[in-house]
Amino acid sequence: MATNQSAAYFFRVIYMVLFIFSGFLVISSIDSAMFDFAKVFEILNYVMLIVQGIVSAMGEIAKLITNYILSVKASIPYLGNIIGDPSLGTLNIVDIEQTLASIFNPDNGFYPHSTIDLAEVDIIQEFSIFFGATTILILLPIAFFSGIGFLREGDTKLAIYSFLGFQMILIVAIFTQNIKISTQIDTSSLFSMIISPIFTLGFLLYLLLEVAFQTSYTLNIIEPMSEREKRIQGHLKRIRTFVPIEEGAKSTDQSIQSMQSSKHGLLAASYLREMVERRVFKRGETVRDSKSMMRLQSYLANLQQSDPRVDLKLAAQTAQPDASSLIKYFIPAMIFRIIAVVVLAYFIMAPEGVLNLEILGIKLFIFPALVDSLEISQPEFQTILILNMVLILILVGVILKYLTSGKTRKVMERVVQRIDTLVDFDRSTPQPTASSEPSEEDSILDEEEEELLDTEEEEQT
Amino acid sequence: MLSSRGAFIAIGGILLLSVGLSAKGIGTVTTMIPILFSGEGLIQQSGNQTASGLPEGMEFLEAFEILNSSPIVDYSMFLGTLLILASVIGLPFFRASANASLIRVTRRVDREKAFAGEYVHVTVRVENTGGKRIDFLEIYDAIPDMFEIVIGENFIITQLAGHETKEFSYIIQVSTRGVYQIGPVKVIIHDRLGFYFEEDVRHFYTEVLCYPSYEDIRRMEALSKRRQQGKMFGAHKTRQKGMGDDFHSLARYYPGAPFKSLDWKAFSRTGELMVREFEAEKNIRIVLFLDHSGSMGAGIPNNTKLDFAIRSVMLVMKMAEERQDLFGLLTYADRPTSYLPPGGSKSMFHQLLEILALVEPEGRSDPLAAVDYVMQRLPRASFYVFLTDLESSDSEIFTEAAKRARSRKNRITVISPFGPLFETKLTDLSTTERAIAEAIFEEYLGYRKQVEDSLRGLGVEIINVGPDDILPNVIKTYMKGKQVGKGSV
Numbered sequence A: 001m002a003t004n005q006s007a008a009y010f011f012r013v014i015y016m017v018l019f020i021f022s023g024f025l026v027i028s029s030i031d032s033a034m035f036d037f038a039k040v041f042e043i044l045n046y047v048m049l050i051v052q053g054i055v056s057a058m059g060e061i062a063k064l065i066t067n068y069i070l071s072v073k074a075s076i077p078y079l080g081n082i083i084g085d086p087s088l089g090t091l092n093i094v095d096i097e098q099t100l101a102s103i104f105n106p107d108n109g110f111y112p113h114s115t116i117d118l119a120e121v122d123i124i125q126e127f128s129i130f131f132g133a134t135t136i137l138i139l140l141p142i143a144f145f146s147g148i149g150f151l152r153e154g155d156t157k158l159a160i161y162s163f164l165g166f167q168m169i170l171i172v173a174i175f176t177q178n179i180k181i182s183t184q185i186d187t188s189s190l191f192s193m194i195i196s197p198i199f200t201l202g203f204l205l206y207l208l209l210e211v212a213f214q215t216s217y218t219l220n221i222i223e224p225m226s227e228r229e230k231r232i233q234g235h236l237k238r239i240r241t242f243v244p245i246e247e248g249a250k251s252t253d254q255s256i257q258s259m260q261s262s263k264h265g266l267l268a269a270s271y272l273r274e275m276v277e278r279r280v281f282k283r284g285e286t287v288r289d290s291k292s293m294m295r296l297q298s299y300l301a302n303l304q305q306s307d308p309r310v311d312l313k314l315a316a317q318t319a320q321p322d323a324s325s326l327i328k329y330f331i332p333a334m335i336f337r338i339i340a341v342v343v344l345a346y347f348i349m350a351p352e353g354v355l356n357l358e359i360l361g362i363k364l365f366i367f368p369a370l371v372d373s374l375e376i377s378q379p380e381f382q383t384i385l386i387l388n389m390v391l392i393l394i395l396v397g398v399i400l401k402y403l404t405s406g407k408t409r410k411v412m413e414r415v416v417q418r419i420d421t422l423v424d425f426d427r428s429t430p431q432p433t434a435s436s437e438p439s440e441e442d443s444i445l446d447e448e449e450e451e452l453l454d455t456e457e458e459e460q461t
Numbered sequence B: 001m002l003s004s005r006g007a008f009i010a011i012g013g014i015l016l017l018s019v020g021l022s023a024k025g026i027g028t029v030t031t032m033i034p035i036l037f038s039g040e041g042l043i044q045q046s047g048n049q050t051a052s053g054l055p056e057g058m059e060f061l062e063a064f065e066i067l068n069s070s071p072i073v074d075y076s077m078f079l080g081t082l083l084i085l086a087s088v089i090g091l092p093f094f095r096a097s098a099n100a101s102l103i104r105v106t107r108r109v110d111r112e113k114a115f116a117g118e119y120v121h122v123t124v125r126v127e128n129t130g131g132k133r134i135d136f137l138e139i140y141d142a143i144p145d146m147f148e149i150v151i152g153e154n155f156i157i158t159q160l161a162g163h164e165t166k167e168f169s170y171i172i173q174v175s176t177r178g179v180y181q182i183g184p185v186k187v188i189i190h191d192r193l194g195f196y197f198e199e200d201v202r203h204f205y206t207e208v209l210c211y212p213s214y215e216d217i218r219r220m221e222a223l224s225k226r227r228q229q230g231k232m233f234g235a236h237k238t239r240q241k242g243m244g245d246d247f248h249s250l251a252r253y254y255p256g257a258p259f260k261s262l263d264w265k266a267f268s269r270t271g272e273l274m275v276r277e278f279e280a281e282k283n284i285r286i287v288l289f290l291d292h293s294g295s296m297g298a299g300i301p302n303n304t305k306l307d308f309a310i311r312s313v314m315l316v317m318k319m320a321e322e323r324q325d326l327f328g329l330l331t332y333a334d335r336p337t338s339y340l341p342p343g344g345s346k347s348m349f350h351q352l353l354e355i356l357a358l359v360e361p362e363g364r365s366d367p368l369a370a371v372d373y374v375m376q377r378l379p380r381a382s383f384y385v386f387l388t389d390l391e392s393s394d395s396e397i398f399t400e401a402a403k404r405a406r407s408r409k410n411r412i413t414v415i416s417p418f419g420p421l422f423e424t425k426l427t428d429l430s431t432t433e434r435a436i437a438e439a440i441f442e443e444y445l446g447y448r449k450q451v452e453d454s455l456r457g458l459g460v461e462i463i464n465v466g467p468d469d470i471l472p473n474v475i476k477t478y479m480k481g482k483q484v485g486k487g488s489v
Helices: A001-029 A037-070 A074-085 A095-105 A122-154 A154-174 A189-193 A196-241 A247-262 A269-282 A287-305 A310-314 A323-349 A351-355 A379-402 A406-423 A438-460 B004-037 B040-046 B059-068 B070-088 B093-098 B215-228 B264-270 B303-320 B347-358 B367-379 B396-406 B419-423 B430-456 B470-484
Strands: B103-109 B113-115 B120-128 B136-140 B147-152 B155-160 B163-175 B178-182 B183-188 B197-202 B208-211 B239-252 B272-279 B283-293 B328-334 B336-343 B383-387 B411-417 B463-467
Touching: A001 A122, A001 A154, A001 A196, A001 A323, A001 B396, A037 A122, A074 B272, A095 B103, A122 A154, A154 A196, A154 B070, A154 B136, A154 B396, A189 A323, A189 B303, A196 A287, A196 A310, A196 B004, A196 B070, A196 B136, A196 B155, A196 B411, A269 B328, A287 A310, A287 B120, A287 B163, A310 B155, A310 B163, A323 A379, A323 B070, A379 B004, A379 B093, A379 B336, A438 B264, B004 B070, B059 B430, B103 B136, B103 B208, B103 B336, B120 B155, B155 B163, B178 B347, B208 B303, B208 B347, B283 B303, B283 B336, B303 B328, B303 B347, B303 B383, B303 B411, B303 B470, B328 B347, B328 B367, B336 B347, B336 B367, B367 B383, B367 B396, B383 B470, B396 B411, B396 B430, B411 B419, B411 B470, B430 B463, B463 B470
Parallel strands: B113 B208, B283 B328, B283 B383, B383 B411, B411 B463
Antiparallel strands: B103 B120, B120 B163, B136 B155, B136 B183, B147 B163, B178 B208, B183 B197, B239 B272, B328 B336
């Protein structure tokens, strides 16, 4: 069990190292402009001012309409005097003009560049900084705390949030041109693609996600089983060491005494009545629990006698996964996946290189119209390649599934057996297996064969 | 099959590809606009051009100029490609290795028949008959709702190497009588990253027959042991005065008393003529009629009228067996469903348990058919005890059944679980509910009175019982019948 725990720690440590490294790379790749959080508040203030102006203007418009409607009534100015608003009942657009002027006035004190003429401010630049800084402000804590949360809880959702957070930060940084590293993926060769900084960073983040999935798998398969083993061992220990409480004995004695006072041989009746009452009115739970524990104790003792490995089976100790194999298979599987994904990604992102590939002077692909086409480097062509690739992989999967399925294997074995029988007449019949019980597959096959035969017979009739 | 996690990654990839393609498309449009606007007609209409080549008034398109640059397109396409490939690259390998049909699952129980409240140990054996390793395997063994897992779990999450076998087990407690099936088994195989899964449900079942609870009998046996130890001496006296070999008592001589029964020693002591009286133990033939019509299923789950009636049958059966009486059982609803002719062998108890385990409340009640059925097979006078709530049949039918039974000198007692008592307790109800409940009580009692009146003339005794006095009353009826010699053999 200790080995299993260490396997879980092993994967967590790998994730942690990758997480810190990736986080550091992402942050260091982003321009410092994206960390200008003051800009966020400045622009929010300005947005607030605009909203305030719009609301104020709408109020003035409403007032204007009201004034227009009320001005037809002679008594309204009188009313206005009474309520202390002389403007009521008169047309007044001065307030609107003042509000609008305050919004666009460079000296209003709200706009951060109040000393600069508004026309000189690069609005797009300002908003890109605002967008970038807001993204960092929101997504960086999410990515960071989700990653830490995953390390604690092992919940893959948190790892996905972390991945999405980092990726969104990168995408926004690229979009707003606030990235320090080169954003070009050099697809002139596989090696140059791999060493492209943006490719490396993006791939590293994906790798982090994959390691998280691997960690989650290890935790899912190891931790529940370890906890189960501990819990059940504890249960078994408690049951085996259980000592019945005294109350049970007292209760029986009392009931026996009460029975002795009955007549007509109905002494059992009062005892049974008590028992029924316990059941119906839920009395004497403790005593009953104690008795069922005693029964369970003796049942377990009997089981132990008939099968000494019963504890191991109950605690599923015999079914514990092997932690060493988890680690052993993790590294080659991961390396293989990485290589496969990178190579296929290269093929999709730079198909010219592969399509122009020559082996022994012979071109692999002989469609010049396709290979020499300008469209080959366009995203649309990449999409078509991805679609093809996905379909090929699915098809290969289906074929492999068919070839390796139990039914196919069984049919193949039977065919081989029949051929062997035909070839070698002297061969003795195969020995029956130790188990008299037919296997699941046998029964399934037999059923299917019977169904087929039945169908054929029906068709014939 | 793609799991939700795999689907998430794939859809994320598709979204990113879409973003890349869209960005590229918008970028192309922004490139095309200056070209379009540089056409003669448009230029003339729009007037001057700005420094960026965009027509006056369309400077906002500069914001989208960024999309025309490749980084955002390239990165979206790269990440989308990466995610889509990652979600499908392992599929062929998963398909090749994960074949649920190669997982053989077998189940073994330590007993196929158990009393309610007893334990059953279920062992599940999982074998990978294929040569490929399975990284993530889940096995779920379904159990009926009525079963409670006491120790262990009915599932396992593990990995299985080629040709490897693993075992796990759990202990269940069966709480209610009946026939139950353990199964099916669900086999789920995942890949390591949780992108794909394959699921297979194996429809093989293990049947467990659950007898009614043995608790009552066990307690009674405990009582018997104490009785044997002398603690309850006299509690089981069921002998009857009359013909026999065992001395009972001395009595005054009465005219007609056999001369040989005179006790001369007593005469010499007292100076009065005394006769010796003898006694003999009477064995009776008792047939229980268990009504399992639909209305008998009413009540608190596991404590319905039928459940109590079954427990009563078991108790009487055990008592009759101990006292060497002949005991028979007929279960009936709208027709007789099973019949156990009166006998006293040990094997009868197991037959009885099997019958009682399978009894379910259903249909209406036809006591006439039940009586006819028994009388055709048992011509001798017996002690008939009906366990029926009298709710699923008309009083006329029951009266007719009683008449026929009485015509053959059978003695009849009806123990009738009173429905409302099994469904609620008056103390638990609010004032309004109590008033309604009392009205229902009155209605039920009125009907019972009617049945009682019609049966009284036939010498049929009806005992109304609730959950707390049904068992004592059944025992009392049996003991009383034995004392009086109802259905004497």
